[in-house]
Amino acid sequence: MVNENIPIYNLFINPKSLIDLKKNVWSNKSITGKINIHGKKHDIDVRFRGYYVREFEKKSYHIHFYKPRTWNGAKELHLNAEYKDHSFIRNKLSFDFFSSIGVMTPSADHVFLVLNGKKEGVYLQLESVDEYFFQKRNIPVHSIFYAVDGDANFSLISEYDNGPKRSLEMGYEIKYGLDDECLILQEFIFKANTLLREEFEQEIGNYIDVEKYLLWLAGAVCTQNYDGFVQNYALCRNGEAGLFEILPWDYDGTWGRDVHGEIMEYDYVRIDGFNTLSARMLDVPSFRNLYYTNILQILNHQFTVDFLEPRIQELHTTLRPFVLKDPYKKDYIDQFDREPEFICKFITDRNNYLKSELKELGFN
Known part of the structure; x- marks a missing residue:
């Protein structure tokens, strides 16, 4: 019998509704269901x-609670299949790492999902970045924007059209906030692109928390x-000062692999990262x-094998019995077992590469 170190979630969907859902996987129309978490059922x-x-055959799910109205202070949660990440831990490890360096980050915990009595396997439960996220932390929030595509590049130029954006909101979906918040976002992006260097240094801090942005950039x-x-971040205007802050999201394509699970060499991304705002900041x-x-x-300190390997091994050991019960991933157990060593090697190589870059820049 498996030692239950991660919770089991039982999801129930009417079989006919599930068939209809699978007929059009691209639909964002929800269907009703029930989920049993820690012995309590939720509509x-x-x-x-x-x-x-x-x-992919193994689907990811968006859950919206309505009876009871919330669960654990959350109105919704995300269940990620992590299908292309054979380690199952890259998202979780990333969020833990961001937290360790002082970046506000959604909570992330592994669960084992059962759908209508059938094992679906290991999932990562991700906390939604919404008004409830900030309520739980007693932080005032004015607006939340999701960066949904490459036009969330803080530029006046579209990533796709190679011409001026039709709107400076392109690349973003508003999750929370009044209509005026879109104007504040547009003003921020406009100023980020048009202020002269001296003006930029003096004024950009009226729009975004510079220190927090630079910490997020270091983590990415x-x-x-x-x-x-x-893309794949939440841009939130929060706190008493009402400054923008970035929260990370969707970090499965990390730690030496891309979003398809293929190897990404340790020196693929330069030390300064990229996007218009980062270039202006630096x-x-x-x-x-x-x-x-x-x-x-x-x-x-934090991006070292000494700091991260114990957490990597802990996650691997905890998840392994459940991966063996995952119908979509159990046949990949050998690769699952190799991933901790692969991730640790990436940390070593990436650390050495970034330190060599810093040395060339006169920082050591």
Whole structure:
């Protein structure tokens, strides 16, 4: 009998409704269902989530609670199949790492999902970044935008059209906030692109928390999330000062692999990352010095095998009995067992590469 170190979630969907849902995996229309968590049933709306991952046999789910109205202070949660990540831990490890360096991050915990009595396997439960997220933390929030595609690049130019954006909101979906918040976002992006260097240094801090942004940038650079610089993040205007702050999201394509599970060489992403706002920030000497100081500190302490390997091994040991029961991944157990060593080697190589870059820049 397996030692239950991760919770088992029982999801119930009417079989006919499930067939209808699978007929159009791209639909965002929800169906009703029930989910049993820790022995308590909840009435929910449920649909598939994600983009290209909807084509995979093992689906990811978006859960919306309506009776009771919330669960554990949350109105919704995400169940990620992590289908292309044979380690199952890259998202979780990334979020834990971001938290360790001082970046506000959604909670992430593994669960084992059973759908209508059939084992679906290991999933990662992700906390939704919404108004309930900030309520739980007693932080005022004015707006939340999801960066949904490459046009969330903080630029005036579209990633796809190679021309001016039709709207500076392109690339974003508003999750929470009044209509005026869209105007504040547009003003922020416009100023980020048009202020002269001296003006930028003086004024950009009226829109975004510079120190928090640079910490987030360091985390994205270390984990080498290629997509994460121009999408797959939440941009939130929060706190008493009402400054924008970035929270990471969808970090499965990290720690030496891309979103398809293929090897991404340790030097693929440069030390400065990329997007227009990062380029503007690092063009200011005081901001650049702060960023390089931060990343050196992280490379010496949090982004090390000594710091991360115990957590990697703990997650691997906990998940292994459940991966053997995952009908979609149990045949890949050999690769699952090799991934901790692969991740640790990436950490070593990436750390050495970034330190060599810093040395060339005069930081050591």
